[in-house]
Amino acid sequence: MKVLIMSADGFEDSELLCPYYRLRETGIQVEIATPNRGTIQGKHGYVVTSDMIFESVKPEDYVAVVIPGGKAPEQVRLNAAALTIVKHCMQKRKPIAAICHGPQVLISAGLLEGKNATCWQGMRDDLIAAGAQYTDKEVVVDGNLITSRKPSDIPAFCRELMKLMVS
Amino acid sequence: MKVLIMSADGFEDSELLCPYYRLRETGIQVEIATPNRGTIQGKHGYVVTSDMIFESVKPEDYVAVVIPGGKAPEQVRLNAAALTIVKHCMQKRKPIAAICHGPQVLISAGLLEGKNATCWQGMRDDLIAAGAQYTDKEVVVDGNLITSRKPSDIPAFCRELMKLMVS
Numbered sequence: 001m002k003v004l005i006m007s008a009d010g011f012e013d014s015e016l017l018c019p020y021y022r023l024r025e026t027g028i029q030v031e032i033a034t035p036n037r038g039t040i041q042g043k044h045g046y047v048v049t050s051d052m053i054f055e056s057v058k059p060e061d062y063v064a065v066v067i068p069g070g071k072a073p074e075q076v077r078l079n080a081a082a083l084t085i086v087k088h089c090m091q092k093r094k095p096i097a098a099i100c101h102g103p104q105v106l107i108s109a110g111l112l113e114g115k116n117a118t119c120w121q122g123m124r125d126d127l128i129a130a131g132a133q134y135t136d137k138e139v140v141v142d143g144n145l146i147t148s149r150k151p152s153d154i155p156a157f158c159r160e161l162m163k164l165m166v167s
Numbered sequence: 168m169k170v171l172i173m174s175a176d177g178f179e180d181s182e183l184l185c186p187y188y189r190l191r192e193t194g195i196q197v198e199i200a201t202p203n204r205g206t207i208q209g210k211h212g213y214v215v216t217s218d219m220i221f222e223s224v225k226p227e228d229y230v231a232v233v234i235p236g237g238k239a240p241e242q243v244r245l246n247a248a249a250l251t252i253v254k255h256c257m258q259k260r261k262p263i264a265a266i267c268h269g270p271q272v273l274i275s276a277g278l279l280e281g282k283n284a285t286c287w288q289g290m291r292d293d294l295i296a297a298g299a300q301y302t303d304k305e306v307v308v309d310g311n312l313i314t315s316r317k318p319s320d321i322p323a324f325c326r327e328l329m330k331l332m333v334s
Contacts, residue, residue: 013211017318018185022192024322025329044180044211151184155191162192 002029003165004062006054006082006105010071013042014151015099019066022158028165033057035079043070054081059088064165069100069120069150077108086111090144095164097146099157103127106145116142118149169196170332171229173221173249173272177238180209181318182266186233189325195332200224202246210237221248226255231332236267236287236317244275253278257311262331264313266324270294273312283309285316 003023007016023030034040034050041047054076065086067073076082086109089096098106103119104126106112113131118140128134139148139156146164148157170190174183190197201207201217208214221243232253234240243249253276256263265273270286271293273279280298285307295301306315306323313331315324 013180014184014188014213017181017321018188021181021185021321021325022189025189025326044213046181046211154188158188159192 001165002031002062004057004065004085005030005032006034006065006067006076006085007032007040007048008035008072008075009040010075011040011042011048011068012070012072012100012151013044013046014154015068015070015102016042016048017046018154019068019097019158019161022162023066023165026162026165031062033082033085035075035082040072054079054085057081057085059085062089062094064095064097064161065089066161067096067098067102067105069098069102071101073098073101073104077105083109093144095144095146095161097157097161099148099153100150103132103147111145115145116140117145117147119147120149168332169198169229171224171232171252172197172199173201173232173234173243173252174199174207174215175202175239175242176207177242178207178209178215178235179237179239179267179318180211180213181321182235182237182269183209183215184213185321186235186264186325186328189329190233190332193329193332198229200249200252202242202249207239221246221252224248224252226252229256229261231262231264231328232256233328234263234265234269234272236265236269238268240265240268240271244272250276260311262311262313262328264324264328266315266320267317270299270314273297278312282312283307284312284314286314287316
């Protein structure tokens with residue numbers, strides 16, 4: 001069972017590291033896809049090695065995707081291959097977990113129309129403009145879609161992600 | 168059910184934040200005790216608010232303690248009240264989970280004599296000098312004592328901590 005984390009430079013460190021370790025705690029394999037080869041660095045300086053670029057991802061190999069926040073999603077959303085990956089997951093009803101600015105990627109993929117979701121408050125109006133029903137809650141689950149607002153929501157975000165992983 | 172995290176300025180950010188969020192994911196209340204009132208800042212800049220100073224902790228209120236690494240344990244180990252807390256936990260067989268430099272606190276409390284344990288490699292010889300049987304493994308469990316080496320051991324560290332929490 002493999003999960004894909006989709007990120008880039010400027011990720012919110014705890015929003016990548018905590019779900020990464022949480023998934024691996026239960027024996028799930030986690031791979032990290034990025035716009036470029038090499039490493040990415042978080043806002044707080046953590047360095048993470050990329051397993052592959054988005055163009056090399058085979059979406060059918062993964063049971064779920066996680067999109068951490070920070071500045072990274074503004075790069076991820078510009079990558080056509082990244083948008084193809086999340087569209088595949090939505091079509092196959094695989095869990096998509098996006099936190100903070102992570103939902104920016106889902107907006108660019110056109111996946112939020114009519115969905116219940118949340119996000120970092122600074123991008124709330126973009127989420128609403130994309131057709132989502134915004135709620136200011138620590139986590140919002142709509143089918144396979146899990147969204148949270150900020151690092152302190154990580155406990156609820158991981159709880160709902162793990163629930164969908166075993167269901 | 169309450170767990171106490173014992174730390175100070177210079178903590179290894181992921182080693183505090185990930186167990187903190189992991190415990191809260193399952194509804195466990197987590198409080199953070201420090202040498203001084205106010206906030207503490209991690210090596211990577213995360214700021215965490217202290218719930219109380221060590222002298223104000225009532226050890227009997229907690230079911231387990233977690234000691235993250237970084238530079239923080241070198242301050243924690245100098246605090247007599249902090250050492251009293253970990254001695255209480257050892258006497259009552261409550262889980263004590265220490266990662267990276269966290270075991271420095273257990274050395275100063277005199278709790279490692281004859282115990283199986285691990286730690287950050289740079290302090291390995293101190294662990295051995297304190298009478299512990301050192302093993303270079305991602306996690307070592309000896310009764311109520313859980314130790315790990317470094318941030319990438321967090322999945323194993325949290326897995327064993329959560330096992331002892333429910334047992």
